[in-house]
Amino acid sequence: MSATTQNLTQARTQPFLKLSWLHLKYQFLETVRIPIAVLGNVLFPSLSMFFFVVPQTAVAGNPLFATTAVASLALFAVCSASLFTYGLGVAEDRQLPFYPFLRSLPAGPGPQMVARVLNGGIFSLFGVLPLIIIGWLFTEATVTPGQLLGGIGTILAASVPFVLLGMAIGYALSAKAALPVVQIILFPLAFAGGLFLPPQMFPGWLDAISMATPTRAGRDLLVQATTGAEAYALALPVLAGWTLLFIVLAIVAYRNDEGRRFR
Amino acid sequence: MSAVTVSAVEVSGVTRRFGDVVALDDVTLEVGHGELVGMLGPNGAGKSTLLSLVSGQRRPDAGVVRLAGRDPRDARARTVLGLTPQETGLPATLRVREVVDFVGGHYPDPVPTDELLEQFGLADLGKRQTGSLSGGQKRRLAVAMSLVGRPSVVLLDEPTTGLDVSGRAALWDAIREYHAKGGTVLLTSHYLEEVQALAERVVVIDHGKVLADDSLETVLSRVGARRVQLTDATGTRQEHLVPDSDAFVRDLVASGVEFRDLEIRGASLEEAFGQLVNHESTEGAVR
Numbered sequence: 288m289s290a291t292t293q294n295l296t297q298a299r300t301q302p303f304l305k306l307s308w309l310h311l312k313y314q315f316l317e318t319v320r321i322p323i324a325v326l327g328n329v330l331f332p333s334l335s336m337f338f339f340v341v342p343q344t345a346v347a348g349n350p351l352f353a354t355t356a357v358a359s360l361a362l363f364a365v366c367s368a369s370l371f372t373y374g375l376g377v378a379e380d381r382q383l384p385f386y387p388f389l390r391s392l393p394a395g396p397g398p399q400m401v402a403r404v405l406n407g408g409i410f411s412l413f414g415v416l417p418l419i420i421i422g423w424l425f426t427e428a429t430v431t432p433g434q435l436l437g438g439i440g441t442i443l444a445a446s447v448p449f450v451l452l453g454m455a456i457g458y459a460l461s462a463k464a465a466l467p468v469v470q471i472i473l474f475p476l477a478f479a480g481g482l483f484l485p486p487q488m489f490p491g492w493l494d495a496i497s498m499a500t501p502t503r504a505g506r507d508l509l510v511q512a513t514t515g516a517e518a519y520a521l522a523l524p525v526l527a528g529w530t531l532l533f534i535v536l537a538i539v540a541y542r543n544d545e546g547r548r549f550r
Numbered sequence: 551m552s553a554v555t556v557s558a559v560e561v562s563g564v565t566r567r568f569g570d571v572v573a574l575d576d577v578t579l580e581v582g583h584g585e586l587v588g589m590l591g592p593n594g595a596g597k598s599t600l601l602s603l604v605s606g607q608r609r610p611d612a613g614v615v616r617l618a619g620r621d622p623r624d625a626r627a628r629t630v631l632g633l634t635p636q637e638t639g640l641p642a643t644l645r646v647r648e649v650v651d652f653v654g655g656h657y658p659d660p661v662p663t664d665e666l667l668e669q670f671g672l673a674d675l676g677k678r679q680t681g682s683l684s685g686g687q688k689r690r691l692a693v694a695m696s697l698v699g700r701p702s703v704v705l706l707d708e709p710t711t712g713l714d715v716s717g718r719a720a721l722w723d724a725i726r727e728y729h730a731k732g733g734t735v736l737l738t739s740h741y742l743e744e745v746q747a748l749a750e751r752v753v754v755i756d757h758g759k760v761l762a763d764d765s766l767e768t769v770l771s772r773v774g775a776r777r778v779q780l781t782d783a784t785g786t787r788q789e790h791l792v793p794d795s796d797a798f799v800r801d802l803v804a805s806g807v808e809f810r811d812l813e814i815r816g817a818s819l820e821e822a823f824g825q826l827v828n829h830e831s832t833e834g835a836v837r
Contacts, residue, residue, distance in 0.1 A: 299626055299629065299658075300625050300626055300629060300656070301655065301656055301657070301658065305655070306655070306656065309652060309655040309656070312652075313641075313644070313648070313652045316643070316644060316648060317641055317643055317644060320643035320644075320679075321643060383639065384635065384636040384638050384639030385635050385639040385640060385641055386639075387602065387605075387607045387635075387639075388633065388634075388635035388636075388639060390606070390607050391605035391606055391607050391622075391628060391631070391633055392628065392653065392656045393625050393626065393627075393628040393629040393631070393656050393657065393699075394625055394656055395625040
């Protein structure tokens with residue numbers, strides 16, 4: 288072996304895309320082999336749909352309201368799946384003895400994060416699909432094929448900041464701390480973002496706060512994509528701004544993480 | 551960059567604390583290419599912390615760590631590195647083949663999965679989930695994972711813990727074979743016997759400090775003492791720990807005393823190790 292002549296120019300990691308694909312495959316297999324985790328993501332939003340939307344004829348019977356409700360719940364499904372899977376999932380992963388091994392493989396944080404984001408997107412779709420079917424069968428919600436595709440694309444894009452936020456929490460906190468933090472963040476964000484109650488019912492001050500949240504921005508963009516109702520002008524910049532912030536937080540948290548905490 | 555012999559592993563003046571506990575205290579250690587170094591020390595001595603620094607998992611509070619001349623926290627530096635996960639640390643739901651493919655995919659020229667599984671006697675287990683493997687199979691998989699990327703430096707943390715004698719011998723062969731081809735090995739072990747069997751050089755660590763760092767023979771001879779056993783005229787078995795067994799035997803014979811079943815043994819690494827570590831306070835055993 289030419290160990291001594293191993294010069295420094297040779298040291299290069301595998302291409303970013305190849306590593307991302309490798310990690311995506313690995314993470315997908317790991318997630319999908321524990322079916323209850325997948326089922327939870329699929330069932331929770333569907334049940335909410337049956338409890339909160341389908342019985343309310345005023346909403347379910349109105350195409351615009353029903354589509355908006357499906358969109359809002361779908362976004363909630365995505366937010367909750369992302370924050371829980373990543374906030375809690377990453378925190379739990381870090382406590383596994385395999386995790387330090389993963390970190391010492393010749394790959395930077397990038398591919399692992401890209402894979403997590405994509406994996407989050409895939410499982411979000413698993414959760415959203417039954418919602419679309421329920422909306423279609425049991426309410427007056429209606430979309431054109433173009434709107435449906437636009438909606439799916441938008442929801443995937445809207446899931447990115449939440450996956451990143453989840454990762455930042457997961458890398459920064461222990462699993463025990465991550466759980467309450469995720470809950471504390473998720474429900475106010477979902478409420479303020481109009482995922483439970485339409486923001487049209489909000490007083491002016493709350494509506495102003497609402498428009499600054501990533502949930503509201505994502506919701507309105509999603510509603511725009513599926514119903515054509517214009518989102519507010521700042522929705523896109525707000526969502527992009529949060530995404531940038533969460534990228535930075537996730538990277539900082541990853542870099543500061545040194546495996547298990549020792550006290 | 552002038553490729554003047556850069557050490558495989560270079561640790562200089564490294565200190566690492568966890569809160570109030572000093573895990574490594576100004577440690578300096580250099581491992582040249584092609585060396586096989588065994589690291590010994592009681593639990594909590596700082597061995598694992600040292601390995602985690604060399605594999606880029608942690609950064610030192612002070613001092614410099616280099617892997618083939620580069621900072622191991624840079625992913626590119628780790629393309630020459632292979633290491634074992636802890637036995638309990640395999641992703642339980644993944645299949646053996648999937649894990650090997652995954653690890654191998656990080657390296658430019660991985661050993662083909664079939665070949666590697668064959669070499670480690672895992673060929674029939676490729677489709678099994680790692681969670682269903684026996685302890686010995688997991689250990690073999692762990693060592694296979696460290697070698698899949700054809701690394702030039704391998705860190706083996708307790709590679710044969712929990713293995714039976716034949717399993718251990720098989721893994722030792724694999725490690726020797728890797729080393730014979732020019733690979734650098736830094737291994738920790740609880741089994742002194744293992745270090746004695748494999749390593750050319752021994753580093754003894756306790757309380758975060760390097761107590762001894764020398765060739766196997768030198769560390770053994772440092773203990774000095776030889777153990778001389780004999781049965782005297784009355785039939786009592788006697789045991790003497792003497793600094794110079796040759797002189798002792800000469801005197802014994804010259805004195806004309808009757809004896810039989812003379813037995814002289816050098817101190818084992820275990821005794822050398824015990825003596826080195828026990829010179830320090832006994833609190834090390836508690837940690």
